[in-house]
Each structure stands twice: as C-alpha cells, then as structure tokens.
Amino acid sequence: MDKLLALDFGGTKLTAGVIAVPDHRQQRDWHAYRRVFLPPDDHAHYEIRTMFSLAKELLDNQDPIAMGVSFGGPVDYLSGTVRLSHHVPGWENLPLCEMLEAEFHAPAQVDNDANVAAIGEHRYGAGKGYASLMYITISTGVGGGWILDGKPWRGVESMAGEIGHTVVDPKGPRCLCGKKGCLERLASGRYMAQDAQIILKEQPDEGGILRQLVGGHLDAISGEILSQAASQGEPLAWKILQRSAWALGTAIGNAANLINPQLFVLGGGVTKAGVRYWDVIRTTAEETSLPEVHFEILPAALGDDAPLWGAVALAEDLLERKSDKT
Amino acid sequence: MDKLLALDFGGTKLTAGVIAVPDHRQQRDWHAYRRVFLPPDDHAHYEIRTMFSLAKELLDNQDPIAMGVSFGGPVDYLSGTVRLSHHVPGWENLPLCEMLEAEFHAPAQVDNDANVAAIGEHRYGAGKGYASLMYITISTGVGGGWILDGKPWRGVESMAGEIGHTVVDPKGPRCLCGKKGCLERLASGRYMAQDAQIILKEQPDEGGILRQLVGGHLDAISGEILSQAASQGEPLAWKILQRSAWALGTAIGNAANLINPQLFVLGGGVTKAGVRYWDVIRTTAEETSLPEVHFEILPAALGDDAPLWGAVALAEDLLERKSDKT
Numbered sequence: 001m002d003k004l005l006a007l008d009f010g011g012t013k014l015t016a017g018v019i020a021v022p023d024h025r026q027q028r029d030w031h032a033y034r035r036v037f038l039p040p041d042d043h044a045h046y047e048i049r050t051m052f053s054l055a056k057e058l059l060d061n062q063d064p065i066a067m068g069v070s071f072g073g074p075v076d077y078l079s080g081t082v083r084l085s086h087h088v089p090g091w092e093n094l095p096l097c098e099m100l101e102a103e104f105h106a107p108a109q110v111d112n113d114a115n116v117a118a119i120g121e122h123r124y125g126a127g128k129g130y131a132s133l134m135y136i137t138i139s140t141g142v143g144g145g146w147i148l149d150g151k152p153w154r155g156v157e158s159m160a161g162e163i164g165h166t167v168v169d170p171k172g173p174r175c176l177c178g179k180k181g182c183l184e185r186l187a188s189g190r191y192m193a194q195d196a197q198i199i200l201k202e203q204p205d206e207g208g209i210l211r212q213l214v215g216g217h218l219d220a221i222s223g224e225i226l227s228q229a230a231s232q233g234e235p236l237a238w239k240i241l242q243r244s245a246w247a248l249g250t251a252i253g254n255a256a257n258l259i260n261p262q263l264f265v266l267g268g269g270v271t272k273a274g275v276r277y278w279d280v281i282r283t284t285a286e287e288t289s290l291p292e293v294h295f296e297i298l299p300a301a302l303g304d305d306a307p308l309w310g311a312v313a314l315a316e317d318l319l320e321r322k323s324d325k326t
Numbered sequence: 327m328d329k330l331l332a333l334d335f336g337g338t339k340l341t342a343g344v345i346a347v348p349d350h351r352q353q354r355d356w357h358a359y360r361r362v363f364l365p366p367d368d369h370a371h372y373e374i375r376t377m378f379s380l381a382k383e384l385l386d387n388q389d390p391i392a393m394g395v396s397f398g399g400p401v402d403y404l405s406g407t408v409r410l411s412h413h414v415p416g417w418e419n420l421p422l423c424e425m426l427e428a429e430f431h432a433p434a435q436v437d438n439d440a441n442v443a444a445i446g447e448h449r450y451g452a453g454k455g456y457a458s459l460m461y462i463t464i465s466t467g468v469g470g471g472w473i474l475d476g477k478p479w480r481g482v483e484s485m486a487g488e489i490g491h492t493v494v495d496p497k498g499p500r501c502l503c504g505k506k507g508c509l510e511r512l513a514s515g516r517y518m519a520q521d522a523q524i525i526l527k528e529q530p531d532e533g534g535i536l537r538q539l540v541g542g543h544l545d546a547i548s549g550e551i552l553s554q555a556a557s558q559g560e561p562l563a564w565k566i567l568q569r570s571a572w573a574l575g576t577a578i579g580n581a582a583n584l585i586n587p588q589l590f591v592l593g594g595g596v597t598k599a600g601v602r603y604w605d606v607i608r609t610t611a612e613e614t615s616l617p618e619v620h621f622e623i624l625p626a627a628l629g630d631d632a633p634l635w636g637a638v639a640l641a642e643d644l645l646e647r648k649s650d651k652t
Contacts, residue, residue: 074618083618131482132481132482144584146585148474148479153474153585154586155458155585155586155587155619156457156458156586156587156588157586157618157619157620158586159583159586159616159618159619160584160585160586161584162583162584162586162616162619163583163584165583165616166580166583166584167494167576167579167580167614168493168496169495169496169497170494170495170576171495171497177616178613179613179614250493250496253493254492254493254580255584257485257488257489257491257492258470258486258487258488258489258492258581258584258585259472259479259481259486259584259585260480260481260482260483260484260485260486260488261481261482262482287504287505288493288505289491290485290488290491290503292400292409292483292485293483293485293488294483
C-alpha cells in the first residue's frame with residue numbers, strides 16, 4: 001500500500017497524518033493520525049526530532065511516496081527553506097524540505113500554514129468548486145492565503161496573503177510590527193485579550209461575566225473566552241469583538257476590490273463568536289466593496305485540520321507532477 | 327500588409343492607432359495614429375460613430391486582422407460588453423466587441439482602461455521583464471490593473487484592480503461611492519482640486535501661488551495645477567499632495583502585503599508632482615509593508631498611450647491564440 005505523509009508544524013502543536021493512496025479518492029479518511037502538544041521551552045531541533053519519530057510510527061517505518069508540509073511561519077516555497085518561526089527559536093533558514101527528503105527518501109513540498117490551509121479548504125473544504133478565494137485565519141494572529149484561478153498564489157517572495165498586516169485604521173492602536181491599526185492589531189485573539197485585560201484592570205466595575213468566566217484570572221482571557229463572554233451578553237467583550245469584526249469586514253472589502261475573488265473562507269478560534277459577529281463582518285465587507293463586486297464569506301469547514309488536508313493536497317500535486325514527467 | 331487596430335475610448339478623448347505586422351516587432355511605431363477630443367455633451371453612439379470613421383480612415387478602408395480595445399469604464403471581459411461609463415451616457419450594456427467585429431470583420435478584444443494600461447506597461451513600458459506588477463493611474467480618478475505571473479488578473483467579474491476604492495482612512499472625508507477615506511477620495515486630481523477650492527474660498531489669505539497660477543479662477547484648479555503650485559513652493563498645494571502621497575503609499579503597502587508583486591507602476595497626471603511627492607509614496611509604502619515584502623515603485627513609461635499600446639498587446643494575443651488553434 002502506497003502512503004502520503006502530511007505534516008503540520010503549528011505554533012503550539014505538531015500534527016501528522018498518513019493517507020493510503022489511491023483509496024483516499026473513495027474515502028477521504030486518515031490511515032493514521034496523531035497530534036502532540038509542544039512544551040513552552042520548545043526548540044526547532046526538538047520539534048523536528050519529535051515530528052520525525054511521530055511520522056515513522058504512523059508510517060510503520062515504510063517510506064511515503066510523497067510528503068506535504070505546513071509550517072507556521074514564513075517559508076521560501078521554491079526551496080522549502082523555513083525563514084523563521086515567530087514562536088519557536090532555531091528555525092532560522094532551516095532547509096526543512098531537504099531534511100525531510102533525506103530522512104524519508106521521497107519528494108516533499110513545504111509551504112506556510114495560511115497557504116496550505118487555503119489549499120486544504122479549496123480542495124476538501126468550504127472552497128470546493130470555487131475557482132478563486134482567500135482563506136483567512138483569525139486566531140492568535142491573523143494570516144491568509146490565496147487561491148487564484150484554481151492555483152495557490154504565493155507572490156514573488158512567498159509572502160502574499162498577509163492581510164493581517166494591512167492597515168485598516170491608520171489612527172488605531174500600535175501593532176508589534178510598528179504600524180498603527182493593522183487588521184491583526186484590531187482583530188486577533190491575542191490583541192483583543194490584551195485590550196480586554198487593560199480595560200478590566202483600569203475599570204473594576206466592568207466586565208462581570210468575563211471576570212466570572214476566568215475566575216478572576218485576567219491573564220486567562222483569550223479570544224475564545226471573549227467570544228464566549230459576548231455570546232453570554234457581556235457588553236465589554238462584544239464591544240471588542242465588534243471592532244474586530246469591523247476591521248475584518250473592512251480588510252475583506254478592500255481585498256475584494258483589489259482582487260475580485262468569489263469567496264472568502266474564515267477560520268480560527270475567533271470566528272466562533274456567533275451570528276452577531278459574522279453579521280458585522282458581512283455588512284462591513286459589503287459596504288466597503290464596490291456595488292459591482294460580489295463575493296461570499298463562509299466559515300472554514302476543516303477546522304484545525306485545514307493545514308493537514310492542505311498538506312495532503314501538496315503531496316498529491318507532487319505525485320501528479322511526477323507522473324506528468326514520466 | 328497586415329494591420330492591427332488599437333482603440334482607446336477615454337473619458338474625454340478617442341485615440342486610434344494602426345500597427346503594421348510583423349514589421350512592428352523590429353520597429354515599435356505607429357503606421358497611423360490619431361487622437362480626437364470629445365464634446366462635453368457627448369453620447370455613446372456619437373463616440374462609436376466617430377471612432378469607426380477615425381479607424382476606417384487610418385486603416386485606409388482595409389480590414390484589420392485583429393483589434394484590441396481599451397474602454398474607460400467597467401467592461402465584462404469575456405463577452406466584451408461595456409457595463410457603463412461614469413462619464414458618458416448611453417454606454418449601458420453595449421456589446422462593443424460584437425459591434426466592432428461586425429463592422430471590421432476581424433476578432434476584437436475589449437477590456438477596461440486600467441487593465442489595458444497594465445498590459446501595455448508590462449509588455450512595452452516600465453514593467454518589461456517583470457513577472458508580477460500592479461499598474462495604478464492617478465489622474466481624475468484612481469484605477470489599477472494587475473499582471474500576475476505574466477498574465478492579466480481581472481478577477482471573477484472583471485473588477486479586480488479597484489485600488490481607488492480601498493479604504494485607507496475610515497475617519498477620512500466621504501467619497502462619492504459612499505465610503506469614507508477611499509484612496510480615490512484622498513489622492514485623485516478631482517478631489518484634491520475640490521479640497522483646494524474649498525480652502526481657498528474659506529481662507530482668502532491662503533494659497534497665493536495657486537491663485538496666481540489660475541488667474542484667480544478657482545474652478546480652473548486641477549490635480550496638475552496643484553502639482554505645479556507645489557513645485558513652486560505653495561504650502562497649501564503641498565499639504566494636499568502630501569496627503570495624496572501618504573494615501574497612495576498606504577494603499578500600495580497594503581496591496582504589497584496582500585499580493586506580494588515585484589513592482590508598482592504609477593501613471594497619470596498627478597504623479598508628475600515631483601521628487602518630494604514620490605518620496606512620501608515610497609517611504610509610506612515601505613513603512614506599511616512587512617519587512618519581508620520587497621517591491622519597486624516606478625513611473626509609467628508610456629504616458630497617455632499606455633492603454634493604446636495595451637490594446638496592441640490584446641490584438642497580438644488574439645492572433646497568437648488563433649495560430650495556436652490552427
């Protein structure tokens with residue numbers, strides 16, 4: 001039995017999946033699958049060693065016929081070299097593709113997680129049947145990836161899709177990237193949690209529901225906790241989420257005017273904030289785009305596994321290119 | 327001698343050019359060329375009649391072997407139907423491509439002026455040798471067109487490139503499109519002139535150089551006049567142009583983060599505002615884009631003829647597709 005190996009190096013976790021080919025065309029299911037969480041004092045070499053042994057276990061020590069890899073940070077797509085990780089030290093300029101090919105004796109394709117998730121949602125998820133879409137993930141940070149005319153669009157330096165660092169409010173609060181009012185500064189879980197914590201510390205009468213949800217431990221507030229509080233009627237949480245949704249709607253409307261795709265697929269923890277949140281996104285995006293520009297905005301279908309399914313698609317494409325050559 | 331016909335339906339003028347093939351590969355020059363200006367009470371049917379007789383004259387009544395057409399307004403690229411003109415009545419849903427093919431017995435390709443100018447600058451102008459670029463024209467309005475990986479990217483409804491209606495300052499002044507702080511509202515010649523006129527009417531001590539340049543006739547102020555005044559040291563004109571350049575730089579930086587092209591080509595009258603203007607654009611664009619995202623910003627090389635040269639490229643591509651089929 002031939003096997004495809006799909007790997008996802010996430011910010012806080014590693015996931016590996018094995019697909020049996022060509023069976024998977026009939027039944028889209030994992031032959032083997034495992035996820036492990038990473039320690040806080042993590043390092044690139046530890047991650048690679050852990051992922052290698054995880055993969056070998058799942059493969060039952062058989063080499064795969066192709067590998068697809070999602071990496072949580074900027075990657076040079078052509079060489080498969082990781083540029084860096086914003087979360088974990090030691091990744092600077094590691095030739096991940098080369099290392100994998102040496103270890104598993106099969107061709108590999110490495111790409112950044114937002115591109116790979118876009119590919120996953122396009123081939124197997126909410127974007128099936130659409131020619132052109134943008135996938136946006138709104139969780140700790142905000143990232144994105146494009147499919148244009150059926151193919152991933154990565155840009156000339158593999159940097160396309162960075163919607164999180166488009167400016168939506170030049171008079172807004174400052175982002176770590178140096179600019180003011182980036183989408184990520186206004187819409188991401190990390191920054192929303194930070195904003196909530198500051199308000200709660202300064203205003204002891206505000207945010208009762210939110211305080212209750214974290215048992216008074218303000219540091220435990222996250223984007224998902226904010227979503228939960230908002231759905232329970234917490235006005236402070238909703239105020240912050242509303243700004244997040246407005247920022248997202250503006251950035252989506254701007255992207256629609258620039259590129260005119262059919263669809264935006266939104267994934268990540270923050271998007272679970274409920275109907276009101278989605279309404280603000282949709283209304284703002286429609287107001288921002290020109291009347292002649294139309295698009296849908298849909299929730300992602302593959303959840304946390306979007307990058308892993310995208311990695312399967314990368315591996316499939318490697319096989320196809322190989323068979324084209326022979 | 328075989329001939330290609332290139333037509334440009336502009337907002338205030340019609341231009342037609344004839345190219346002799348395959349001579350034009352050696353010497354890129356017009357076999358015949360003419361431009362006529364349109365009356366203010368213009369109508370679509372008058373434009374079409376005028377353009378037809380202009381073309382026939384230039385062609386010496388011989389049919390061309392292919393036609394490329396630039397139209398100053400939204401066009402459905404696949405059918406070659408004009409959606410509307412924002413300047414001239416009667417263009418609504420006119421099947422321009424069909425009408426041309428019936429009149430001149432040759433295949434035609436129609437596209438909107440920003441896309442066609444992008445194609446022209448890419449094949450014959452400042453973008454020669456670049457795989458991916460955005461062309462932006464800053465004159466009466468602000469429009470744009472994409473070349474991605476060597477080919478025009480028009481979007482699923484032929485609406486891509488509308489950078490003029492991306493929001494750069496949501497607290498900015500209101501644009502005719504209904505939104506606040508669109509790039510076009512802040513950077514276009516028409517709106518800058520309007521803003522200058524209002525200030526000059528309210529503040530009789532301001533803008534001496536500007537008043538002199540138009541002999542006191544404030545209605546004669548245009549984007550080009552503002553540029554001229556700024557280069558002569560007029561502070562009011564420079565203040566307005568500076569905001570225009572800031573808005574452009576922000577929109578370019580955002581577009582670079584989203585799509586990661588190699589190059590932005592800027593054309594149109596407003597871009598003649600001099601080194602200071604370009605410096606603000608470049609600095610702001612660099613600040614807005616991520617450190618890993620690199621691009622050049624260059625002035626357009628073909629001037630007002632960019633759409634006409636793009637129309638030549640459209641006609642060339644029609645011939646190539648024809649010879650591929652046979």
